[in-house]
Amino acid sequence: MAGPDGLSLESVRNSLIRQEDTIIFSLIERSRYPICPLLYDDKSSLIADASGSLLESIVKGTEATQAKFGRYQSPEEHPFFPENLPESLVPPRSSPNVLHPAAASININKMIWDMYTNQLLQLFASEGDAEDYACIGVCDLQCLQALSRRIHYGKFVAEVKFRDAPEDYTQAIRAQDRDALMKLLTFENVEEMVKKRVAKKAKTFGQEVTLSEDEYNGKYKVDPAIVSRLYEEWVMPLTKHVQVEYLLRRLD
């Protein structure tokens, strides 16, 4: 049942499912290019006087533009470089914020950046260099933003679960008991289903579609097992991490 502010278990679930498509599309798009290690090199030799990696510069520049047009006014969006972002030029959002105000203090994008650039990328992009730095950096940013949105959506998941059964959570929150909260939030059968579904989506979206009627048995653009693993090792644990962080502050 939706609350008066429109938040409901169903709307949250639908959003999570829809976001799977976005994540998989963005991985498939990034997989067009090789890894291109120069983009992630902290002492980039490509640009004189650069501080940080080329990707960092691309993301900072793009986030600045998006901040001006209100991206980070949305409680669903979290910048990777929140320092020195320009003010928004568009009016504040009129839609109600359904989250507890403490939500604003939770941003685990550093972990997501580290996971993506140091682990995930190597699993699905081929080795090699390319000179399309801007295009590759944009693809990286798409992946990072899609993963960040999905993982931080844990705030909404936690809020809707809390509203659904506040008495179940209150004791663990008052005791600031992370383990108890994590246990309350974990549903292994649901997680298994999600892993299967994202693998199936990776097969469906990553196949070479031809006019042939035969069943597809070629290669997939991104290995479905990697997408399953991404959810198992990172997306679902990090989402639960966000949920726990949020719930710990939910009664502040």
Place this chain on the structure above:
Amino acid sequence: MAGPDGLSLESVRNSLIRQEDTIIFSLIERSRYPICPLLYDDKSSLIADASGSLLESIVKGTEATQAKFGRYQSPEEHPFFPENLPESLVPPRSSPNVLHPAAASININKMIWDMYTNQLLQLFASEGDAEDYACIGVCDLQCLQALSRRIHYGKFVAEVKFRDAPEDYTQAIRAQDRDALMKLLTFENVEEMVKKRVAKKAKTFGQEVTLSEDEYNGKYKVDPAIVSRLYEEWVMPLTKHVQVEYLLRRLD
């Protein structure tokens, strides 16, 4: 057979096919949001002292960042607002430019912008407003860039066709005969096949993937007939327009 610079009919064809996926992914992503007319309003009431639409400001800001990192050094990429773009900070590309130098003077992004914002968008996005201006603008830019890359890829298509049969084209080029060139470039059976394939891709990528084994018979995120029509009415004719423009200058 590939030329010494790596250009071949097969590499061009593979790129065109791959770009279909990118275009359809970007349309599906944009379809998450309603049209949001405020983004396209030339006298945007959202930002004081704005010149042009909100989308224009978002695209200009993003293109400036991407220009700094060399996006427009690639002969595949064309800015929507080429005026006042910052210089690239990354070294010039080392890969050979396979196109005739006259290619650089062809940019029909104004036509693509007009087609997208005034016609295509209304066909696949639902009516209504939303406050996610930055996110929607980014989706628009993804669509615009994917369409622009695909349509301007006509330069490569024309180059490979010219190299394959220079004698067929030379007479029409010397006579600056657009109609004869258009005739040489048009293969109706190929165009029919492309229209069918992109519709099939829209079905495949735009379905709701579930763990059910049943054949999907729900709604698609973007109507496959619209994607077919996009190719028939705009992508293929505009690509041929680029091809003709390129060939007219090919012997300069």
